[in-house]
Amino acid sequence: MGIAFKSASITPKNTQRRVVLVAGGAGFLGSHLCDRLLQDGNEVICVDNFSTGRMDNLRHLLRYNTFSFIRHDIIASLDLPVSEIYNLACPASPPHYQADPIHTMKTCVFGSLNLLELATLHQARIFQASTSEIYGDPQVHPQPENYWGNVNSFGPRSCYDEGKRSAETLFRDFHVQHGVDIRIARIFNTYGPRMRPDDGRVISNFIVQALKGEDITVYGDGSQTRSFCYVTDLIEGFIRLMGNQTTIHTPVNLGNPGEFTVRDLAEQIIAMTGSSSKIVQKPLPIDDPRQRRPDISSAKRELGWEPSVSLAEGLKSTIAYFERQLVRPSSELLE
Numbered sequence: 001m002g003i004a005f006k007s008a009s010i011t012p013k014n015t016q017r018r019v020v021l022v023a024g025g026a027g028f029l030g031s032h033l034c035d036r037l038l039q040d041g042n043e044v045i046c047v048d049n050f051s052t053g054r055m056d057n058l059r060h061l062l063r064y065n066t067f068s069f070i071r072h073d074i075i076a077s078l079d080l081p082v083s084e085i086y087n088l089a090c091p092a093s094p095p096h097y098q099a100d101p102i103h104t105m106k107t108c109v110f111g112s113l114n115l116l117e118l119a120t121l122h123q124a125r126i127f128q129a130s131t132s133e134i135y136g137d138p139q140v141h142p143q144p145e146n147y148w149g150n151v152n153s154f155g156p157r158s159c160y161d162e163g164k165r166s167a168e169t170l171f172r173d174f175h176v177q178h179g180v181d182i183r184i185a186r187i188f189n190t191y192g193p194r195m196r197p198d199d200g201r202v203i204s205n206f207i208v209q210a211l212k213g214e215d216i217t218v219y220g221d222g223s224q225t226r227s228f229c230y231v232t233d234l235i236e237g238f239i240r241l242m243g244n245q246t247t248i249h250t251p252v253n254l255g256n257p258g259e260f261t262v263r264d265l266a267e268q269i270i271a272m273t274g275s276s277s278k279i280v281q282k283p284l285p286i287d288d289p290r291q292r293r294p295d296i297s298s299a300k301r302e303l304g305w306e307p308s309v310s311l312a313e314g315l316k317s318t319i320a321y322f323e324r325q326l327v328r329p330s331s332e333l334l335e
């Protein structure tokens with residue numbers, strides 16, 4: 001295990017607080033989750049190998065004496081006395097998870113196994129950040145949780161898609177064999193502040209390109225669709241799924257059902273930034289899903305959850321975030 005860091009000052013009023021481990025807490029979603037858990041009065045331990053995560057995402061949390069972080073790769077086992085675990089550790093952007101596919105698979109499988117063993121040891125409730133990618137290039141639209149998917153086991157996306165599918169299986173088997181209290185969110189494309197400018201996913205790419213006046217790179221003809229969820233809506237879904245109001249142990253889709261083509265998205269970002277950028281076409285990546293939209297009936301029914309932030313509102317705050325990022329010195333952006 002690596003370096004632990006603790007800092008002092010803000011103490012929450014709740015003395016019965018839970019100790020929550022957030023694996024992948026220095027990443028985009030993980031850092032927003034740490035914010036929310038700390039605001040709710042929990043003690044939070046962030047575990048991250050800082051492969052795609054950044055210290056910049058955590059710096060504002062160092063004022064909490066209830067926050068600590070450990071530099072650790074979850075493919076190695078760990079032992080910490082925790083009452084809840086969120087497993088968000090895994091690169092999520094295709095260029096990042098494909099850069100070291102073996103490590104991605106190890107993170108999904110060995111990482112999940114290590115955290116499930118930790119949950120078993122401490123009787124901790126455990127959350128898995130699964131993904132809409134487990135549906136592959138879906139032939140059922142929109143995708144309900146009982147759709148088994150259409151996934152290539154032998155392509156560049158397989159390390160992530162099959163890794164996440166294997167993780168779901170491990171979670172299910174720990175629940176059945178050891179009675180572990182599992183929660184699984186199948187997350188659909190989510191965006192917002194704290195994505196890296198070099199993340200490589202479509203919203204961050206298009207906004208950064210538009211702000212810099214560079215060509216907007218649409219892969220293929222741009223007719224493929226995605227459904228984009230704003231980060232605060234998603235985190236609310238995580239908290240409800242991990243709460244006591246539900247005992248659901250099967251996967252739950254979390255995403256915004258609004259569906260847009262990639263070309264629509266490019267045009268909307270150009271209009272909102274007032275950019276002079278031009279749209280250019282680049283080759284469509286292998287096995288790029290043609291369409292994606294969540295059926296969120298289960299989240300509505302079980303959690304009383306549905307997203308409330310429109311794409312226009314979410315893009316506005318994400319654009320403002322990247323505007324601030326792009327004026328910062330490059331040395332700070334590397335952290």
Ligand code: NAD
Nearest residue numbers: 024026027028029049051052053073074089090092187190
């Ligand atoms: P991200 O890349 O910003 O965050 C991932 C974090 O995990 C980073 O901080 C990274 O350093 C850390 N990490 C990676 N491998 C690790 C390892 N072996 N050990 C310890 N830490 C490790 O991605 P994100 O968008 O915040 O995604 C978080 C989780 O949500 C991922 O598991 C991802 O698969 C899942 N997810 C995200 C989306 C989305 O649209 N954002 C969609 C579906 C699923």
Ligand code: UDP
Nearest residue numbers: 094200201202203205217218219224262288
């Ligand atoms: N995409 C694109 N240009 C980019 C990045 C992505 O056209 O610069 C496309 C990509 O081919 C896919 C969609 O946008 O069809 C969403 O890609 P992303 O990597 O954000 O997520 P995922 O493919 O995992 O849904």
